[in-house]
Every structure is written in C-alpha cells, then in structure tokens.
Amino acid sequence: MIEIKDLKKVYAAVPVVNIPQLSIAKGESIGLIGNNGAGKTTLFRMMLDLILPDQGEVLSNSEPVAGNEAWKSYTAAYLDEGFLIDYLTPEEYFYFIGGLHKYNNAQVDDYLSTMSDFFNGEILKRGKYIRDLSKGNQCKVGVAACLLQNPEFLMLDEPFANIDPSTQIRLKNVLKELNAKGVTTLVSSHDLNHVTDVCDRILLMEKGKIIKDIETNASTLAELEAYFAVGGQTV
C-alpha cells in the first residue's frame, strides 16, 4: 500500500530522515518508535505531503502522495492540534469533516453516538470550542475525526501521549478492531507496551534511519526495553 523510496529530508545539513526503502502492506499494523528527534514526525509529514522531501518519494497505492489527491480519500491522520479547527465546537468540526466525505449531519450523529465511551462525557454538548479542550480531549477529537472518515490507512502520531489510561485502553481496542477489519495503521509512540500490544510490526527509528524492522513476538517488548535502557545505540 505504501512504498518509500530513497527518502531523505535534511535540516541544517543534518539528514533527519534517511530511508532508502520501506514497504507497508495493506492491513499491516505498524508501530513507529524512536527517541526524541529520531525523525518520526518528519517522516509522517512527508507521507502526508505536508513537507517536501529533499530526495526520494512516498507512494500510496502506487501513486506519489506529493501533488496528488487520490490518497486523501482513503487516508486519515492526526499528528497534532494543527489538524483541528480551534474556533469550532467538536460537533461542528465532526460535521465539517463528515461533510468532506459526503456524510450528512444525521450520519455523523449516528457515528458520534457510538463514541460515547471513548468521549467519556467530555467532548459533546459541553458548549466548548475545540481551543478550550484539554490536550487529551483535543486528541480524542482528532482521533475520532479520523475514525469518522472510515479510512483504509490511518496514521496517528503519539496518540497515547496525552490521553488518560481508560482512553488509552479504548484506543488500543479501537486499533485492534480496525486491524481485524483490514485497515492499515501506522502509529508512533514512546510507549513500548502499547505499540507491542497493538502492532504486528515495529519500526525503530534512530537519527532518521530505520535501524530495526521487527515482526512483533513474545520477546519484542523485552528486546526494545533492553535497547532503550542504554539510551539507544548509534549505527
């Protein structure tokens, strides 16, 4: 589904992403891990055509994402609050996003009624604008807006970072359900427990390079903990 070819991004003469080749097959659940500054978000941004690579390209279903529109109909992503519209209420935002995918407000309401556990009474009908929600609740809105789009490919950047433990567990269940339905997921996280729990394949990034590409198995968590316990290694 996704092909990365010879992808490079350089800031201040330092390569912050440098991936000669990476394939993500349809239906895979991928966890992207790596210490601060490893290049995870920069990779996500190039995969979403938010920044241009200095070299190479990202293909989605065999078409370059850069300058193309087709991938947008089946890809949903939440990287940060910049993906939200601060002056809208959550309801208005969901209707807006739903409208882009030709859902009417009643269809959006039906979907929102399935999210009441995930929202935990804090998102809807609170008379608050998105800008006034806590960071964790903003993240819930962003993730819920992704799910509303019924994506074939879902990208989430550190979705567990600001959400409470109950929501983390719910989100993990949501991700497992999506994978069972064949949705391809790419989730970055600093939480090794969560990524090894929900992802079949783990990519470990360091200094812009994918230095490990592991099929998750019973020893993966211990292997990764051992790696990070010594602060990661350079290659």
Ligand SMILES: Nc1ncnc2c1ncn2[C@@H]1O[C@H](COP(=O)(O)OP(=O)(O)OP(=O)(O)O)[C@@H](O)[C@H]1O
């Ligand atoms: N616009 C920019 N200008 C200069 N340097 C940048 C820019 N964006 C990112 N970088 C640098 O690129 C490197 C990778 O950053 P990136 O945000 O991709 O890392 P990350 O793995 O997502 O980190 P974290 O885990 O802290 O979120 C960092 O050294 C960062 O300072």
